[in-house]
Amino acid sequence: MKEDKKILQNNDWAIEANGLVKIYGKEAAVDGVDLAIQKGTVYGFLGPNGAGKTTTIRMLATLLPADAGSARIFGNDLVSDGAAIRKRISLTGQYASIDEDLTGIENLMLIARLMGYTRRQAKTRAMELLTAFGLDHAAKRQVKKYSGGMRRRIDIAASIVVTPDLLFLDEPTSGLDPRSRNQVWDIIRALVRTGTTVMLTTQYLEEADQLADRIGVIQRGKIIAEGTSSELKASVGRGTLNVQLVHAEDRQQAIDILEDYLGAAVHHGTDSTSLTAQADDSMRVGEALGEFARRRIEVSDFSLGRPSLDEVFLTLTGHSAEQQDSGEEIL
Amino acid sequence: MTVQQQTRETANATNGIEGSTDERLLQAIASGKRPDPASGWSSTMAFASRALLRIKHIPEQMFDVTLFPIIFLLMFTYLFGGAIAGSTSDYLQFLLPGILVMTVAQITVYTGIDLNNDIRKGIFDRFRTLPIWLPSALIGALLVDVVRYTMASVVMIALGLMLGFRPEGGAVGVFLAIALVLVFSFSLSWIWTALGLIVRSEKSLMMMSFLVMMPLTFISNVFVDPTTLPTWLQGFVNINPISTLATAVRGFMHGMGTWQQVVNVLLVSAIMTAIFAPLTMYLYRNKT
Ligand SMILES: Nc1ncnc2c1ncn2[C@@H]1O[C@H](COP(=O)(O)OP(=O)(O)OP(=O)(O)O)[C@@H](O)[C@H]1O
Ligand SMILES: [Mg+2]
Numbered sequence: 001m002k003e004d005k006k007i008l009q010n011n012d013w014a015i016e017a018n019g020l021v022k023i024y025g026k027e028a029a030v031d032g033v034d035l036a037i038q039k040g041t042v043y044g045f046l047g048p049n050g051a052g053k054t055t056t057i058r059m060l061a062t063l064l065p066a067d068a069g070s071a072r073i074f075g076n077d078l079v080s081d082g083a084a085i086r087k088r089i090s091l092t093g094q095y096a097s098i099d100e101d102l103t104g105i106e107n108l109m110l111i112a113r114l115m116g117y118t119r120r121q122a123k124t125r126a127m128e129l130l131t132a133f134g135l136d137h138a139a140k141r142q143v144k145k146y147s148g149g150m151r152r153r154i155d156i157a158a159s160i161v162v163t164p165d166l167l168f169l170d171e172p173t174s175g176l177d178p179r180s181r182n183q184v185w186d187i188i189r190a191l192v193r194t195g196t197t198v199m200l201t202t203q204y205l206e207e208a209d210q211l212a213d214r215i216g217v218i219q220r221g222k223i224i225a226e227g228t229s230s231e232l233k234a235s236v237g238r239g240t241l242n243v244q245l246v247h248a249e250d251r252q253q254a255i256d257i258l259e260d261y262l263g264a265a266v267h268h269g270t271d272s273t274s275l276t277a278q279a280d281d282s283m284r285v286g287e288a289l290g291e292f293a294r295r296r297i298e299v300s301d302f303s304l305g306r307p308s309l310d311e312v313f314l315t316l317t318g319h320s321a322e323q324q325d326s327g328e329e330i331l
Numbered sequence: 332m333t334v335q336q337q338t339r340e341t342a343n344a345t346n347g348i349e350g351s352t353d354e355r356l357l358q359a360i361a362s363g364k365r366p367d368p369a370s371g372w373s374s375t376m377a378f379a380s381r382a383l384l385r386i387k388h389i390p391e392q393m394f395d396v397t398l399f400p401i402i403f404l405l406m407f408t409y410l411f412g413g414a415i416a417g418s419t420s421d422y423l424q425f426l427l428p429g430i431l432v433m434t435v436a437q438i439t440v441y442t443g444i445d446l447n448n449d450i451r452k453g454i455f456d457r458f459r460t461l462p463i464w465l466p467s468a469l470i471g472a473l474l475v476d477v478v479r480y481t482m483a484s485v486v487m488i489a490l491g492l493m494l495g496f497r498p499e500g501g502a503v504g505v506f507l508a509i510a511l512v513l514v515f516s517f518s519l520s521w522i523w524t525a526l527g528l529i530v531r532s533e534k535s536l537m538m539m540s541f542l543v544m545m546p547l548t549f550i551s552n553v554f555v556d557p558t559t560l561p562t563w564l565q566g567f568v569n570i571n572p573i574s575t576l577a578t579a580v581r582g583f584m585h586g587m588g589t590w591q592q593v594v595n596v597l598l599v600s601a602i603m604t605a606i607f608a609p610l611t612m613y614l615y616r617n618k619t
Contacts, residue, residue: 063460065617087368089460090460093453093457094453095453096453097454101385102384113374114369114463115365115366115461116365116369121366132358132360158457163364190353194357
């Protein structure tokens with residue numbers, strides 16, 4: 001059994017971190033972060049502004065020495081095997097990590113040549129990536145003249161000139177419109193399908209939900225929750241029942257029934273026909289809806305959902321993800 | 332697309348990128364095989380070509396190696412020529428080698444400024460996560476800077492010849508003199524790259540370079556023969572590395588160069604490089 005565990009440790013982990021700490025001044029930007037990220041998975045690192053996401057990633061990418069703790073990337077120690085680690089990782093920073101004065105193709109060719117391609121191979125590779133990323137029309141344009149979405153894509157393209165075994169993406173979709181965001185998501189999914197491990201940071205719960213196999217929620221340098229998206233949702237335990245009534249005059253009666261059966265406060269939406277209530281027990285929901293039928297309260301729509309990650313985040317941190325980190329009332 | 336494939340994609344993954352995105356993406360990713368690592372030489376050349384591309388895209392960068400030499404030479408020749416030497420043409424013979432040294436020494440600071448700008452952008456992080464011989468990032472840039480220094484030298488000598496500069500050392504003497512300027516400037520650049528990694532902004536680096544270079548260039552033998560100076564000032568002038576270089580450059584341009592002068596310049600250059608090149612690399616690697 002013990003041996004099994006050892007094999008698992010040697011072969012299955014892309015990242016193992018123990019108690020990583022980074023202190024700026026008197027404040028700990030990262031305050032004892034443990035991570036275990038399996039090869040071939042996407043890990044979502046979720047947290048509000050200033051939580052310590054970028055600092056953690058920069059430590060893991062050998063850019064910043066940790067003040068305490070240790071980490072191994074594919075079994076290589078962060079401190080002593082930096083060179084071996086850099087052969088297998090790639091980083092797309094939070095802010096453009098390319099030369100904005102150069103054109104798209106010049107940037108990719110530069111990286112390709114630094115990776116060991118010949119000039120001609122570099123050119124072929126650069127064009128191949130530009131085409132695959134839908135940037136071939138902008139190959140000869142300076143990157144500073146790219147749109148935000150194009151910039152993000154060229155930045156990621158630069159990170160996968162040689163497909164890395166582990167890719168760090170620091171807020172890959174911040175400030176992108178839904179279409180550009182979906183393009184980036186497609187790229188990430190394609191990478192994972194070819195076996196790359198991805199660690200991405202995000203402030204968007206939906207993004208973590210969509211992409212990540214496991215999610216770590218970080219706040220003020222500490223991981224406050226960790227698990228799959230469903231585990232995180234289950235840890236909060238409650239679901240939500242939404243009911244849409246046909247007739248507004250049934251409203252009071254419906255509220256009474258729901259409160260009676262679910263034992264929870266009922267909220268109503270902006271229109272007077274939609275009702276929402278916390279529902280821990282789906283059996284009770286069924287009974288409540290049965291009671292609606294008996295009383296001839298017509299329902300045009302209803303849904304019973306697990307809590308959204310947004311609600312999870314709210315429960316865990318006491319405030320929503322988008323809110324600025326402030327105050328001492330939490331935890 | 333088969334049904335199976337479609338279900339594998341999540342519902343809202345749009346085919347944003349034109350064409351059969353998935354296929355192209357997957358193929359592009361799959362063909363990103365890792366070649367043998369780049370040698371130190373080829374990564375240096377790659378960084379040098381980046382610097383050349385930057386000049387291509389931002390040609391204003393070349394002002395300092397074209398306009399500066401012209402302005403400095405005209406200004407000092409006609410401003411001081413009459414007053415110091417009695418005739419501008421005589422003074423030019425004395426001044427040009429020194430002003431060449433001064434001009435090139437002053438533009439070395441731009442190496443540090445470029446580096447300082449890189450640091451404040453994400454590209455610095457990218458370079459440091461690449462599996463490359465890291466000094467090549469700086470050496471590549473410095474090699475292109477040496478080309479820039481060469482250009483400044485050529486511009487200044489061409490203008491000097493038009494104004495009546497007559498180097499008695501001939502083409503060989505001028506060539507050797509320029510070679511000494513380049514070696515010295517390459518070594519001096521390491522001071523600015525080290526400082527460029529320490530200071531917060533390019534403004535403070537500019538400030539520091541003024542504070543260092545102004546006294547070094549003016550309290551030297553660039554403009555005047557130091558024998559006219561008070562003794563305590565002569566002492567400084569004589570140990571000033573700018574004087575060392577100016578003496579050698581003047582010597583070779585006028586056919587009076589000595590091996591001792593060459594050795595002095597190389598020694599000063601070697602000392603600067605030995606201290607500041609490793610310091611730069613240490614700071615580059617450990618910058619946080
Ligand atoms: N170089 C630095 N010097 C001093 N403090 C720093 C430095 N870098 C980060 N910090 C501080 O460390 C904390 C964590 O910063 P970090 O950039 O890791 O947060 P983040 O989670 O990436 O936030 P964001 O979502 O805004 O990018 C912040 O309080 C920040 O002010
Ligand atoms: Mg960040």
